[in-house]
Structure formats: C-alpha cells, structure tokens
Amino acid sequence: MEIVRKNNINVRKTVEKAISNHPEFHFFVDELSADNRMPTYAGLADEKYTFEEMDDGFFDFINRKIHENGVYLRICYMAGQEVEGEAIFDLEIAGKSSTFKTNDLDRVQVVEMADYGIKITPEEIIFGATIDGGCRITPYFAEFGSKDCNETFMSLENPLNRYIIALIGEFLDSI
Incomplete structure (x- = not known):
C-alpha cells in the first residue's frame, strides 16, 4: 500500500479533475505551513488568492505554494454512520459516488464527515x-x-483507509 509516491503527476490536470464537479474551490485546495497547518482553511494565510476561475493566476499561486511547504488537494469526501453494528461510509471522488461497509468496528472510527x-x-x-x-x-x-x-x-490497518488509498491511487493513475 503506497502512501508516498514520487510526484510524477500533472498538477494542473489533477486539480482540474478533482475540482471540476464542484462549484467552490476553496474547500479543495489548501496551502500548508511548515508544520502542515492549513492557514488558507482558517483564513490566516499571508497571501490570499481570490478565485475567479481556474486560470493561470490560480495555478501560479498553487505552484508557488507547492514549492514553499506544499499544498493539500482534497480528492475524496466521506460521510459515515453506524447502523446496527455496521459502519457505512458514502464516498465521493471526482463526482463519482461509492459506498463502503464494514462490521470491523474495532479498526474503523465512524465520523460524520471527513475528507481525504x-x-x-x-x-x-x-x-x-x-x-x-x-x-x-x-x-x-x-x-x-x-x-x-x-x-x-489514520491507521493503515483501518479497512476504510485502505479502500480510500486505493481509490485515490486509481484517481491519480487515471490522470
């Protein structure tokens, strides 16, 4: 299970594909600080980019941030619930939906919402x-x-996480 890969993706195509089905980008790309905090998310960023469209200025901003401390691109969204001893997770990735179910409640933390x-x-x-x-x-x-x-x-023993890692891997490989 690969959780770190060489950066050999086309960042622009990856961001466009991840965002294309959603009307507001600011929930999809965050600049990161040196300690992996998300100042954009919290409205604390020194440099702000006002999104009008996915234009060259937007991707110049992303490229600068990649070369500073990196950016976080949300690709997969999850809503979870526990029903009668089973964890049920509805996932969305690039406009496609899927459901993951497990009764391995010792290894899965059921949370209402999360992004990966x-x-x-x-x-x-x-x-x-x-x-x-x-x-x-x-x-x-x-x-x-x-x-x-x-x-x-965040455990690698969590079956939901293994499923999500595979989904994101497929998403990146299909770019």
Whole structure:
C-alpha cells in the first residue's frame, strides 16, 4: 500500500479533475505551513488568492505554494454512520459516488464527515486527510499511518483507509 509516491503527476490536470464537479474551490485546495497547518482553511494565510476561475493566476499561486511547504488537494469526501453494528461510509471522488461497509468496528472510527487527499510537494505526493485541530487550533494535514492524531482514524490497518488509498491511487493513475 503506497502512501508516498514520487510526484510524477500533472498538477494542473489533477486539480482540474478533482475540482471540476464542484462549484467552490476553496474547500479543495489548501496551502500548508511548515508544520502542515492549513492557514488558507482558517483564513490566516499571508497571501490570499481570490478565485475567479481556474486560470493561470490560480495555478501560479498553487505552484508557488507547492514549492514553499506544499499544498493539500482534497480528492475524496466521506460521510459515515453506524447502523446496527455496521459502519457505512458514502464516498465521493471526482463526482463519482461509492459506498463502503464494514462490521470491523474495532479498526474503523465512524465520523460524520471527513475528507481525504494528497499533499503535493515538488518531489512527492503523500496520501492523508484533514484533521480538525479543535477549538482555536488550525486544521492540519496528517498522512495515513500518522501518530500525530487519532491513530484509529489514520491507521493503515483501518479497512476504510485502505479502500480510500486505493481509490485515490486509481484517481491519480487515471490522470
């Protein structure tokens, strides 16, 4: 299971494909600080880009941020619930929907909503998710397998995470 890959994707095509089915981009791309915090998400960024359309200016902004501390591109959205001892997750990736079910409740944390995607740096792509920093703490990016957050939520033993990693991998390979 690959959670870090060499950055050999076309960033513009990847972003366009991830965003194309959604009307508002600001929930899809975040610049990252050196400690993986998301200042754009929290409205704390020093440099802000006002999105009008996916034009050259927007991609120049993304390219600058990739070369600073990286950007986080949300690719997969999940809504979860537990029903009669089974965890049910509805997933959306690039406008396509799927459902994942499991009764392995010891390895899966059922959360109402979450997003998953990739951190893009000039050299590599890292698979992970947005982690809510809690009250007055900026949300941050955590890679799958990370111990910097709820270990069950980001565990590589979590069957939902293995499914999501495969989905995002297929998405990237189809670019």
